[in-house]
Amino acid sequence: MQANPEAISHRIQVGLAERSYPIFIGQQLLSQLADLLPRLPQQICIITNALVASHYLATVRDALPASCKVIVHEIPDGEHGKSLENYGLVMDTLINASFNRDCAVIALGGGVVGDLAGFVAATFQRGVAFYQIPTTLLAQVDSSVGGKTAINHPGGKNLVGAFYQPQAVVISHDCLLTLSDRDYACGLAEIVKYGIVYDADFFAWLEANQQPLNAREPQALAYAIARSCEIKAEIVAADEHEHGIRALLNLGHTFGHAIEAECYASWRHGEAVAAGTAIAAHFMLQQSELSSAEVERICHLLSAFGLPTQAPHLSESQWQARMQRDKKVQAGRIRLVLPTRIGHAEVRTITDWQPVWTAISALTSTSS
Numbered sequence: 001m002q003a004n005p006e007a008i009s010h011r012i013q014v015g016l017a018e019r020s021y022p023i024f025i026g027q028q029l030l031s032q033l034a035d036l037l038p039r040l041p042q043q044i045c046i047i048t049n050a051l052v053a054s055h056y057l058a059t060v061r062d063a064l065p066a067s068c069k070v071i072v073h074e075i076p077d078g079e080h081g082k083s084l085e086n087y088g089l090v091m092d093t094l095i096n097a098s099f100n101r102d103c104a105v106i107a108l109g110g111g112v113v114g115d116l117a118g119f120v121a122a123t124f125q126r127g128v129a130f131y132q133i134p135t136t137l138l139a140q141v142d143s144s145v146g147g148k149t150a151i152n153h154p155g156g157k158n159l160v161g162a163f164y165q166p167q168a169v170v171i172s173h174d175c176l177l178t179l180s181d182r183d184y185a186c187g188l189a190e191i192v193k194y195g196i197v198y199d200a201d202f203f204a205w206l207e208a209n210q211q212p213l214n215a216r217e218p219q220a221l222a223y224a225i226a227r228s229c230e231i232k233a234e235i236v237a238a239d240e241h242e243h244g245i246r247a248l249l250n251l252g253h254t255f256g257h258a259i260e261a262e263c264y265a266s267w268r269h270g271e272a273v274a275a276g277t278a279i280a281a282h283f284m285l286q287q288s289e290l291s292s293a294e295v296e297r298i299c300h301l302l303s304a305f306g307l308p309t310q311a312p313h314l315s316e317s318q319w320q321a322r323m324q325r326d327k328k329v330q331a332g333r334i335r336l337v338l339p340t341r342i343g344h345a346e347v348r349t350i351t352d353w354q355p356v357w358t359a360i361s362a363l364t365s366t367s368s
């Protein structure tokens with residue numbers, strides 16, 4: 001059987017120096033995996049969690065060739081899923097199943113599953129084939145593409161990881177119909193990011209399409225996912241290992257990761273990125289490098305998508321200590337991604353903490 005071409009609305013190629021890989025975007029794609037991924041090996045480990053498994057595991061299993069030995073490892077739901085401990089447990093599963101280097105790891109889930117599964121694939125027997133089947137909006141527009149894999153350390157987010165690209169990404173956006181409103185909004189935060197750092201026209205399109213996006217209309221969704229993946233693919237192809245332009249994808253993340261690390265039980269990644277983006281925009285307003293009209297547009301769009309634009313209350317030393325652990329820090333100096341206008345951002349080294357603290361303080365919620 002051939003994959004139904006009408007089910008695929010977009011096919012994007014991530015072109016890297018060593019090899020390129022496809023991103024398939026469409027609906028009802030999970031049942032077409034064997035056709036979309038014809039080179040799947042005989043040993044397959046699906047990494048997922050119980051919630052995602054309850055919706056999609058049976059479809060994925062049924063779509064894999066009957067000749068394959070398939071094992072499933074479920075990790076706990078939530079950010080804790082990508083812990084050192086859970087990483088070790090997946091390794092135990094692979095070793096106990098006598099899997100070899102010619103096996104494949106499939107990530108079926110959101111960014112937590114994808115980040116952990118990618119790091120497992122990168123390190124099991126020094127690297128095995130990896131496939132991404134993202135099921136949250138955030139994973140479909142961001143984490144499944146580009147090869148950043150990571151687990152958390154008690155000291156902070158994503159502190160242990162590797163760049164390890166998948167063989168292919170299969171995005172079936174009908175999966176988003178079962179996603180909670182809160183997790184759906186988190187994906188919109190990363191979509192807004194692409195508009196701010198890279199594409200003013202896309203930002204304007206998002207402003208004009210708030211209603212269909214909030215209603216998860218398939219056509220608007222397919223375009224938003226495809227444009228986000230195109231932008232990410234272009235940036236990753238230009239700078240796979242984040243020596244330059246790729247850092248722009250970290251807009252809002254230096255603040256956001258600090259929030260997540262301190263409040264991981266109550267803040268989602270996309271929410272923390274949204275608040276961090278608002279702080280970055282406000283910082284540039286203070287520096288007279290971004291107009292109040294543009295700050296207003298950014299905060300308004302985030303709010304329209306149900307995202308926070310205020311940070312929780314943390315002490316100055318908590319902020320500083322967390323931000324100092326950011327991977328962009330160089331020679332002990334914090335570096336921030338800062339928007340200079342909608343559609344353009346730059347990485348700046350922070351030499352004076354005071355204005356950063358002023359921006360954080362101005363955007364700290366008094367209710368938390």
Ligand SMILES: NC(=O)c1ccc[n+]([C@@H]2O[C@H](COP(=O)([O-])OP(=O)(O)OC[C@H]3O[C@@H](n4cnc5c(N)ncnc54)[C@H](O)[C@@H]3O)[C@@H](O)[C@H]2O)c1
Nearest residue numbers: 051110111112135136138139142143148175178179183269
């Ligand atoms: N590697 C990267 O480039 C990259 C990029 C962005 C974010 N991230 C990471 O991704 C993580 C956040 O990912 P996330 O927002 O997808 O969170 P998540 O993986 O925790 O998923 C959010 C929730 O949605 C549930 N879920 C997943 N798919 C579902 C579906 N189709 N229907 C119903 N429920 C579903 C999950 O079980 C979970 O409860 C963070 O750890 C972040 O650091 C990585």
Ligand SMILES: O=C(O)C(=O)C[C@@H](O)[C@H](O)[C@H](O)COP(=O)(O)O
Nearest residue numbers: 142146148157158246249250253327
């Ligand atoms: O792909 C990238 O590059 C990104 O920075 C995407 C981010 O949205 C993502 O949250 C990423 O995991 C952050 O990476 P980190 O290097 O700051 O841990």
Ligand SMILES: [Zn+2]
Nearest residue numbers: 190253269273
């Ligand atoms: Zn992110």
